[in-house]
Amino acid sequence: MTELIIKNGFVYDPLNRIDGEKMDISIRDGKIVESVKEKANGINASGMVVMPGGVDIHTHIAGGEVNSGRLLRPEDHVKDVEVKTALTRSGVGYSIPSTFTTGYRYSKMGYTTLMNPSMAPLEARHTHEELADIPMVDKAAYPLLGDWWFSLEHIRDGLIEENAAHIAWMLQATRGYAIKIVNPGGLEAWGFGRNVHSLDDVVPHFNITPREIIRGLCKVNRLLNLPHTIHVHTNNLGKPGNYVTAIETMKCVEDLAQGDKPVIHITHIQFCAFKGSDWSTLSSGAGEISKYVNNHNHVTLDMGQVIFSNTTTMTADGPFQYGLYNITGNKWVNHDVETETSGGIVPFKYKRSSAVHATQWSIGLEIALLIEDPWKILMTTDHPNGGPFTSYPKILAWLMSRAAREITLSKINKRARKKSLLPSIDRELSLYELAIVTRAGQAKALGLKPKGHLGVGADADVAIYNIDPQRLDISKEYKVARKAFKKAAFTIKDGEVVVKDGEIVKPVTGKTYWIDVSTSMPHEINDDIKKKFREYWTVEYENYPLPDSFIHSSFPIPVKAEV
Amino acid sequence: MAVITGVTCPVCGTFCDDIELIIENNVIVEARNACAMGAAKFLNYSAHRTKKPLIRKNGELVEVSMDEAVEKAAKILVDANYPLMYGWSNTSCEAIRTGLELGEEVGAVMDNTSTVCHGPSILSVQDVGIPSATLGQLRHRADLIIYWASNPWSAHPRHAERYTMFSDGRFEGSTWKSYLSRLRGVMSRKKIQRASNLVLKQDFCFTPQVEEGLPSSVHQKRRRTIVIDVRKTRTADAADCFFQVEPGTDYELLQALRVLVNDGELDVDEVAGIPIETLEQLADLLVNCKLGIIFFGLGLTMSKGKHRNIDAAINLTRDLNKRTKFLIMPMRGHYNVTGVNIVFTWQTGYPFAVDLSNGYPRYNPGETSAVDILSRDEADATMVIASDPVAHFPRAASKNIAKHPLIAIDPEVTPTTMLADVIIPPAFVGIEAEGTAYRMDHVPLPLKKVVEPPETCLSDQEILQRILQKVRELRRDMN
């Protein structure tokens, strides 16, 4: 029995409505408990901020496309290396760090749970092999299911319950956590080099529209009682004028909401909030999107904030990545996956001097600040698409400090600065709100109950930052806060101190979460999938599902479906 | 007798996973669905194997215990200043992961067989990227298949049947029937010829088919296959159309096609030995297909131009995407050479030629690649696993392998093991040990254990784990 007590910290635990109260946090055997014995090991956190461990709802850290990005960019690694130590493995960093480095760097910032949002089901084995080599954090992955032939055919034929049962099979087979939808219909069309351009375009050969796919899978998600909502990358991503598509996408499931519970998560909203008819007239759609979200409770978002940096874009949105290749002429990887999805990679440099890039930078922050309820908008960069996750402290500084925003604003493209809504926004996020957008809100949106809070029974994943809220005005002294968020004073994972003063002191491995859905007809579904298997894929049925022994520290979350 | 289905074939990059094995008394007696190479492995793998660890003492290889062999191997690695650990493409990803940890511990250069295979293709991907897909995507959709400087009939025997010309997909079907009827035509011509020779007592010849440009079959509304190579391979026999290029001129041909598909004009009569009119027709064919795919082989990577040839091929593919959908894929050789690139990359950032001697990964092919290191005689010890460099490296490199201590982890007797100072024979991965490997299109599949290994044989991963442990012990003792 190992015990630990964190003493006298200023605790920010929004899920339990604790806002900077000075209190002790007791830990026993990896869980938060009411109290521990006197002689328990203690951490003196006086003058420091104590938060639940950070949670990232959307970060590309493992699997086929991430690794192709690594392979593509030796020039990205050469400038940023990690030397082997007695405790840690070596690696490379910058926009697509190697697996070990990814785990260490997140942990050093106080993060303890990561969600890999893009897993081609056929290549799930790859994603999980890499996740096993990402130390320090718990993790999970979302299988891409929006263009899966079974989904398209079932939904077209009105077979929502059948589709739900098939998706339950898929979540089990791939050890997945949520239903990921990327440019619904567009990826199938991309198989022959085409795309869809609105929610009502018909997908070639399948006679179904993106609207039907989104609504169908939203219903499926409800039937399966999945803890997270459908996780949607909209159509028309990265195109001027696409804020309309984003709003239509949210609207199209409005009637499926039950009470105040969200039914859709729109990811990296910044990339879907472009107003204007072309690049030269590009402006921010943040106002419209925020207005919609402020008036509706069925949706959560994450930012997809842009950082001025040389990064690597990677999504399952093959046609989008092709477009980006056409704009940049840069190197381009495309990877279409039979019967399921596609993928693409293009290196990309966000420049302050570019009106478009600077506007994108502004849009991300505008949305985060204009949406009144922080539980609805979570902090991400869509790592590495908007920029590497190591830039998170910079974003926190922009969110907490108008002054920090103004400094960056003064350096960006003039045209973008003129159009930016940021000068009109005074809002500065408090530590309590920052704790929501970086952990509590993320865990809540994910339905990940033991995470994102410090109540009794929660996993003892804790981040302690060297910020004294009684002495430090984070709005003015954002640089000090930024530094503190970059290097956690302590990171505690499952009750063990793993980071101290921003350095790894104990390498640990994390759990792999997945959703184990039980349905009433597993055998029929098995038979149906088996029957079509050779027709649809080029691998054998028996080699497709991952055996549990394959999953590193497998941690299934049982869920009972309504089908 | 047991029948095991869905077995993956641990031979080539096609990595078929539909093999059915019949097992009697822990011996594979039949391998259904396997090609000649696959069957050869499943039925004969054990014929010449080594079963016990060996160490060279006074010039002779003598049997030793596993512990002694492991200790000797660990000692060689610890004593070396700049060890090379080479091979990896015929073992599991699990073994490779442990191997990288060992390489990091001893500060080795980690290189794999792609260095002498599709290494140049990787360099080219790092230059321009690669538009590609999984093989099923091509089975379902490709209506134009090009094998360029690759010969699947010999190197990937079931590639055409499973994924391309003879496979059935959702939008495109097999062209097996039209191949058969063409074959019958050829056969009957040969028969008539033979009969006429007998009757007329003289050589009777059909006028050789000198067709202007491309044969009409390439314009049919079905899947079509084109082979481009320096010699008429067996694959070329099965294709709708074959272009013979002069050796070393693939680069010119690829760039000429780029000009043509971009609506440019070429003021020459021929390129690479092919008339310009024919090339114009070929360019039309490329532009007008629904989905085209180029499968390229070592004919491009190993000949003059090396990665520049691949740059040109990928750039042609990029250009074609302005007009239609076009993809390209290297025909990877060993069953897990793709996997070794993948695992190296996720752990170190780089796919091959990774120098860990500074404590962090460094990558500079030409400097940190096996053949270069060996040719310059820099490595003062070599560990080879799941590969046979002495058979395949130029002699200038091999002779320097022979010069320094050599550890071989290989179940087979090979030119490399014949030179080795320590031989540790493992269980055969994919037959006697399980794991994961990646098909040439990055699809991961399980390697299966279908029979028990000899008692004296551990898996590659276990052997590496033991060496790693021993290395750490030796290091601790030294400090």
Added chain:
Amino acid sequence: MPKLDVLVLTGRTIEQGKGKEMGKLSKVYLDDVVQCNIDPQDMKTLKLKQNTNVKVTTNFGSVVLKAVKSPRAPHPKMIFISYGPWASMISDPRTNGTGMPSLKGIPAEIEPAPNERVLSLQELVNQLKMEA
């Protein structure tokens, strides 16, 4: 003795592929990897009969092989040798900064060598050891 300037191609054959899986000591393998596949016209020029020995010399070494009429002809002035220890004796180790030696299209001279022997695998390995 007639001589001919040729280009050497090395590559995979199904026999070599089968043979390497049966073992590098198997007859299938050893028979295949010592063959030098020559265009029939070139065989005539060199006055070679099927299965007589030839010596192939490049800037990087020479090796004695068994001449066979190429089943994949015509490919004038190109000889084909399966990947293996014999082909490696004459391949070009220069990688031009890529890591990849030049294994296809190596300029060579070929001549009949009726009085010379094809080395055994052990002899070949011993030769490497001696060079070291």
